[in-house]
Amino acid sequence: MNQILLWTMLVVPLLLAAVVVTRADSPILARLIAWAAFPGVLLALVPPFQIEVPWLLLDSRLGVDAVGRVFLGVTAALWLAAGWYASAYLANDARRHVFQFFFLLTMAGNLGVTVAQDGASFLAFFTLMSLAAYGLIIHDHRAASTRAGRVYLMMTIGGEMLLFMGLVMAFHETGTLVFSDLSSKLALSPLRDVVLGLLLAGFGIKLGVMPLHGWLPMAHPAAPTPASAVLSGAMIKTGLLGCLRVLPLGMIALPTWSDICLVLGLLTCLLAALIGMTQRNPKAVLAYSSVSQMGLVTVCLGAALVKPQAWPVIGSALLVWVVHHGVAKAALFFGVGIAGTRMPSATARYLITAGLVLTALSLAGLPGTMGFAAKTALKYSTANLESWNEALAWLLPLTSVTTTLLVSRYLWLVWPGRHAGHGRLSPGMVIPWGGLSMTVVAGFFVMRWQTLVNPAWTTLAPSDLWIAVWPILIAVALAGTVILVARILPTNVTVMLAAFRIPEGDLVIPLIATIYRLRRRRYRVTAVQLPQRSRRLQQALEETVVPRLVQWLDRMTRSLENDLAAGLLLVLLAVAMLLISMT
Amino acid sequence: MTYPTLYAICGVVLFGIGFYGTVFCRHLIRKVMAVNLMGAGVFLVMIALAARTPSGAPDPIPHAMVLTGIVVAVSATALMLALIRRLHHQTGLTELPDQMEH
Amino acid sequence: MTIHQWLPLLVIASSLIPGSIIFFLGEQQIKLRTALNLAGAVVKILLVAFMLWGVSINQDYQVRYGLVEGLDFALHADALSLLFVSLAAVLWLLTTIYAIGYLEDSPHRRRFFGFFSLCVTATTGLALASNLLTFLIFYEMLTLTTYPLVIHRGTPESLRAGRLYLLFALTGGAILLLAVVWLQTLVGPVEFSATGSLAQTDPALYGSLRLIFAMLIVGFGVKAALVPLHVWLPQAMVAPAPVSALLHAVAVVKAGAFGIVRIVYDVYGAEFCRQLGVMIPLALVAAVTILYGSLRAVYQEDLKRRLAFSTISQVSYIVLGTAIAGPLATTGGIVHLVHQGVMKITLFFAAGNLAETLGVKKVDQMRGSGRRMPVTMAAFTIAALGMIGIPPTAGFVSKWYLGIGAAQADQWWVIGVLVASSVLNAIYFLPLIYAAWFASPPDAWPDERPRGWFETSPALLFPPLITAVLTLLLGVLAGLPISALDWAKLIVLQEYAP
Amino acid sequence: MDAEWAMTGLIMVPLAAAIVVYVTATRFVAAWGVAVAMLQTGLTFSLTRSILQSGPVQVPLGGWEAPLGIPLYADGISALMLIMTTLVGVTSTCYAAAYFSSLQRDPRRSSSQPSIQTFWPLWLILWSALNALFLSADVFNLYVTLELITISAVALIGLAGKAQALVAAIRYLFAALMGSLFYLLGVALLYSTYGTVSWHLLAETVQPDVLTWCAASLMIIGLLLKTALFPLHFWLPAAHANAPAPVSGLLSGLVLKASFFVILRLWFYVFHPVMPASAGWMLSVLGSAAILWGSIQAIRQQRVKLMIAYSTVAQVGYLFLVFGLACEPMGMLAWRGAAYLAFAHASAKAAAFMVAGSLMYMVGSDHLDRWEGIGRREPKLIFTLALAGVSLMGLPPSAGFIAKWLLLNAAIGHGRWEVAAVIVLGGLLAAVYVFRIIGVSLSSAVPMPEVAPVPRMMRWAPLVLAMAVIVGGIVTTEPIRLLEIGAPPIAAREVAP
Structure with missing residues (x-):
């Protein structure tokens, strides 16, 4: 039964994709597409199991395990929501077949990644997801989308190659591609690092x-909203899942790697938030927020690599984080689409505004939301890291401040009613959004009730509350100050300040420009000079060498092929033969 | 030196003269004559060497060969003359043109 | 003679006889010719299938016929040859169907199909050859039967390409002949055997054996288009698309690569090759070829030329796998023999469809072609992704085995080469895919000729579709016991049997 | 049938037919030719079978034994040469019958073309003489048959009637006669020393002394001139290229082989023990030079028939490689290779000349420019040319490949890398001129040329011959076994310096 569910989950989106290609346009198909991720949700509820599929790829293992289950649940739920949302969002898009096609393929890949238990099938689903997502990113064909798509593709292929090399070497070191064996054996191999x-x-x-x-802040804003939601909510988590699958977590300490993870994680967290604050596109702000949040995830990984014995705690903290960020971020992305529409009534506007604010602050760890649980979990799990204690004690609250500022920026940009909306607010969009937003709050209570997570993370003790709240308050105060200052300052100064903006994709932009310049120059070298050289050689051959050779042959022929020469040669040969015989 | 040897050397000399003529003469009739001279030289050698038995009685076989050879030589000469005549008839040439134009 | 002796001959005859008869048919006897061609191709597949079954239950199919002393004509169906024969048989059928559609209404089809069949005959024979001499005979026959196909159009460019092809192929063949004779005078007639037969040679001959190895590689390298012997291949692109397809996927280029595999494993023996120290140079040549081919492909504006340079690069994967040696790399090399064939033929079919239906020959004319010819371009896309080595296509499986094989042999640099080549493949394939699907089509195609109900005629449409599906299946179902991978593993098991 | 009858018949049947045809001046002259061809096939077959069964055959004509009688002798190599003659002869006969009858029917051509009445008696005499030569058991008889061959061959060239052909014929005749006289002088010296002309008896008594060496040098060099070995080939290209269509093939295929056969006989059956290896090596060096020179000249020609004629110069060079390679341990390989190459070349070259003749008949010229696109009109003929070319290039599967394989084996086996290189290079150069013709003829740069119709037989005869060359590369066991019978004793000899 479980197996059937597994195969249904993997095959249904692919089959639907095949049907979409034929441009069949029926309401049933549209509904099926919206529900395509549902088997995944069901599968997340069954007990863990693993099956061997020797005929698939390189002896595949598929299955659901404790970690994968959480990822699968979040992923499937987000895709389900995105599917519903998309059917409403793109109802009038003439090219929705194209979107649906790539949407389904990406979905298949993303769901597959969560159940892949070996390197090859993981890589296969991972690639399917990554490449198909390209179609989502460039869906609207604006110049910015195309450029974003190109950068995305380059980095995806690059990542693909890194993973290929890594897996090849891992297989060589461990002799297996099954993750459960691979990570443990890898811990002991000499080429581990x-x-x-x-x-x-x-x-x-x-x-x-x-x-x-670099690709992320370019791609997420470029894609249509439902796609951005899954890109940010579900797909980037596969990177984390990959790390969890291959790292020898909880087995040994890897000080170098932990340092790298911690440094990069914290840097990412703070820098991305700062850059994100300069963005004007709410989706770009969210994208940078995702980058920033993933920085925190990286910090967790680093922590787990310092203290293997802390892994069970950190691991569950990460899972909580995954669930929370996935749901909240998807809700925020949906919110961008919803906030931009014409509100039917003031009540609706208030409700929607409240939902957006709640979700946004949840991301910053507002008590009573899932974000609080996640944040607390993070704090607990990163406690007692010998060399990092001092720094983390200051840096983590700081990240809360930056996150709050970032979501404030987001709220500022999307605040319902600030701009004249366009498009109708359709229930198909509101219901998924509302569902997710409610989950953000409800999730906290579910977690409290469940013993799945450490009970300490969900106790609303005053000290914990205060620790969670003061960064938010500081940030809100800061944001308020900024708004006030902006009001007071002369207009030309604000305009000047507002002109300061870091482009989406920051570092990548100059890099890409350089690559293109280089490529153009290279092209000139190979395309023009090489044929010229060979042409010169050919000319030399045709004009000097060949005529001379022909002349020489003509002369030889004249002097050799005539009666006189032959007569003399006849005698000469006869004498020569005689002499040779006699010696 | 015995007579047969002398004849034989004579024959070889004739052969050489004929060879010289064939190669160096350009007029075709001269060439024909030179080839015949070569042939005559060979026949002379054959006949001379027929006297090789101790008794001095000539060996009949070389004679038979020479007779055959003469027949061959005659027919070859006839063919040569016929071809030369035809060539002359067609082109007025009495010498072979140079090789290059094939 | 028993069935065991007849079968290899029948497999060869199944294309030889139709080919020979076709020459004597009239130009206008189209139905009969088509029927003959297809019948031959189907019979060949059936025979090969029967043979596969037989070999899997340890039947020994071989036939031997002495030509002169030390020169035996010998055929033997071993696992490696069957792999190649199966590939040739399947792709021949598809290419024939394709060619029938492609050459509709063009002149000299009798000549074309006659030589086409002979070309496959030579390939089959070469696959089944069980000693170097028989191999050589079919190798030369291949050169001769391909020439009329290359110059089929008879234009000055195609004649020039034909000349260049001959110059390289015949010179290579001559060097090969010298090497084979030399080898034979040193060690006697050389039979292919699973682990090579030269390991017991007197060490005094090692120098000569090295030189012979180099000559053999040069001889085969011409057809396998190893740099710098590849010059003819991009020029030969003037041939009609089915010819290019066959040339690149099965016949010529593959024959060279197959020859190298035979030399390394079945003549010298991998272990002995390493002992002689000839493997690393070979691997280096292959690596240079891979990178050079990919690099040049990036700058080609002509679609078929781009594919040609891609072939140069891809075929050397086989050589690379062979040269790295070790069971895993060998598996990768051998399986790529099949995988590359299937993928490359798809690409050429698709390129041919574009040229024939829309008149699209240049890369920059492909914009929007995916909307006009979705099935063709879907096939193209799958094959191109396969070339890059994207899982779960066939290309990934080959690349994976080459990678882990290189690791096994401690040749880490090879992984770098593979990755660099994959990146380059992406650089020259992905823009095409992008242009085909996401760019908007032009107002008018260069030379559009609508054919029938579908986007193009069914004979042109289905072959690439089938091979594209095969590309996927060979990758996805790589673990199945009847997959090419499994067969390659079986071969490797024999090569490395103690 | 009795081998004796077969041998006599092979000589007498064409001779008698020649006389009948000439005397009666019958209108059905071609029918006579075809009848002779059929008879010859049967006779050759029966003789070959008898040799395969019971070894070499010697027949004293009229019961007169050597030294007085004229014995006939047939061993494996003569049988192979006879098969070659019959094969080329039969196809040429059919080809000639078609060629001349269509000439007769075509009023525009008959004035400038040779009379059909002259061709047949000459050809039948040539045939008879060739058979006689291959069956001769004494060196004087070889001379007579050689002369017969020369005279009839020259007359056949003269049939073309044009000035160019006459010049070529006269030049050829002088060269051939000179060669014959050199040979005859050698025979005289031999007879004076050993008192016999039977090569069997000579082989038993031959001694290494000055007179023998003189005789050997004279005979072999004379024959070199007749075989047109480089640098004595000056007469060949013009003669072969300007002969009428059915004659060129005969000249290149058969007439040259006659004098080569005599050299082979003399060298391996008579002089082998007394000639030093270096003398043989000298011939091989000349052969190598011939391969290169002939091939390069062939490439340079603009006329197809000249190209094929120069190709003959090159192929003759291959034949002479055997003299340097015929030493232990690989000597037998070389010997077989040379004999087989003679066979292969005869068939392939005759086929090539026939194709050239047919196309020249259609287009009116054998200039390569005029042949552009002709292959699209006449694919079968070009295909035939390609098949013949395969053998000339020495590519498998063809008789030429087998022969070159054997020679190459011998060369490398003896460490003669320079020879091996020349063999291979010659093949490549051959490819250049063969494919030059094929490439031009398949060109689509010009509209399809208009051509005169040609009799069907002029398409089929060369194809049959070309197929025979291919078959000769596949069915090799029997011919090679034939060559074992009466093979010369290539005794243990030192490799040449």
């Missing part, structure tokens, strides 16, 4: 850790 370097870099690209994040 090289392999981990390659794999972490490969997954880091997907995860968007600085400095590998």
